[in-house]
Amino acid sequence: EVTKDWNGADQIAIRSPRGASVRVCLHGGQVVSWRNDRGEELLFTSSKAIFKPPRATRGGIPICFPQFGNCGTLEQHGFARNKIWTIDEEAPPLNYGDNNNNKASVDLLLKPSEDDLKCWPHCFELRLRVSLSMDGDLSLISRVRNVNGKPFSFAFAYHTHLSVSDISEVRIEGLETLDYLDNLSQRERFTEQGDAITFESEVDRVYVGSPGVIAVLDHEKKRTFIVRKEGLPDIVVWNPWEKKSKTMADFGDDEYKQMLCVDAAAVERAITLKPGEEWTGKLELSAVPSTNCSDH
Numbered sequence: 453e454v455t456k457d458w459n460g461a462d463q464i465a466i467r468s469p470r471g472a473s474v475r476v477c478l479h480g481g482q483v484v485s486w487r488n489d490r491g492e493e494l495l496f497t498s499s500k501a502i503f504k505p506p507r508a509t510r511g512g513i514p515i516c517f518p519q520f521g522n523c524g525t526l527e528q529h530g531f532a533r534n535k536i537w538t539i540d541e542e543a544p545p546l547n548y549g550d551n552n553n554n555k556a557s558v559d560l561l562l563k564p565s566e567d568d569l570k571c572w573p574h575c576f577e578l579r580l581r582v583s584l585s586m587d588g589d590l591s592l593i594s595r596v597r598n599v600n601g602k603p604f605s606f607a608f609a610y611h612t613h614l615s616v617s618d619i620s621e622v623r624i625e626g627l628e629t630l631d632y633l634d635n636l637s638q639r640e641r642f643t644e645q646g647d648a649i650t651f652e653s654e655v656d657r658v659y660v661g662s663p664g665v666i667a668v669l670d671h672e673k674k675r676t677f678i679v680r681k682e683g684l685p686d687i688v689v690w691n692p693w694e695k696k697s698k699t700m701a702d703f704g705d706d707e708y709k710q711m712l713c714v715d716a717a718a719v720e721r722a723i724t725l726k727p728g729e730e731w732t733g734k735l736e737l738s739a740v741p742s743t744n745c746s747d748h
């Protein structure tokens with residue numbers, strides 16, 4: 453079902469028969485809402501979010517492509533999240549029940565405009581399939597194809613803003629022994645020594661070579677987010693904490709307590725595509741009640 457968002461840009465909603473839902477904007481190909489079958493919003497969006505194209509809305513799951521961060525010639529996190537995407541007419545959408553599908557999907561497409569080619573001269577097609585399963589699991593599958601140009605390299609991230617009750621009661625399991633690049637100290641490389649990752653100050657790290665599954669446990673809400681990924685070797689973990697929050701106009705001063713970015717990403721090593729080659733990056737998010745938060 454296509455609705456309009458608060459600035460007139462098209463938004464497509466998928467509702468599962470059990471009441472879960474997801475909404476994605478043609479602006480930026482950005483998932484802006486993911487609700488469980490009780491209607492609870494699982495993604496964070498800042499109360500001070502500014503929907504003013506071309507800037508991306510602060511929250512949901514912006515698509516960072518072809519660059520992550522500001523270590524390149526493009527705007528922060530690349531241009532994909534700031535562009536208007538189109539519905540991919542070549543991809544027949546999935547619907548619940550059709551040939552016993554247990555998910556419904558919407559397919560979006562981004563191709564470079566003449567202007568884009570001026571600042572990033574590569575012929576690509578970026579296709580994004582957003583699906584919602586009968587159980588309310590959200591999956592995003594991105595496919596980047598090099599449309600017979602010259603070889604090109606890119607970084608990619610699903611910039612996922614999870615909604616949490618209290619960041620100081622949240623921990624991440626699955627990254628315990630990994631190396632990470634610390635954005636707070638010029639991307640210096642460290643090795644995680646701890647057990648689960650907990651939060652008591654600003655964190656901005658790229659965990660490299662992370663496993664396919666990690667768990668984000670929200671103690672207070674007794675909810676665990678399971679993050680599954682393929683084709684995305686890294687996990688970016690970011691919470692701005694109080695001081696950094698105050699420097700962001702589109703972020704409330706104490707909203708850092710209710711959010712955590714856990715981005716499935718390919719950042720440390722760029723992905724290179726030869727002409728005609730295609731890369732696929734999959735993210736699957738589940739939100740499961742954790743009766744006892746330590747059972748993982």
Ligand code: TA6
Binds near residue numbers: 713
């Ligand atoms: O998540 C990592 C990061 O690069 C942080 O350094 C911070 O800048 C965050 O992304 C937010 O970026 P954005 O452009 O969405 O404000």
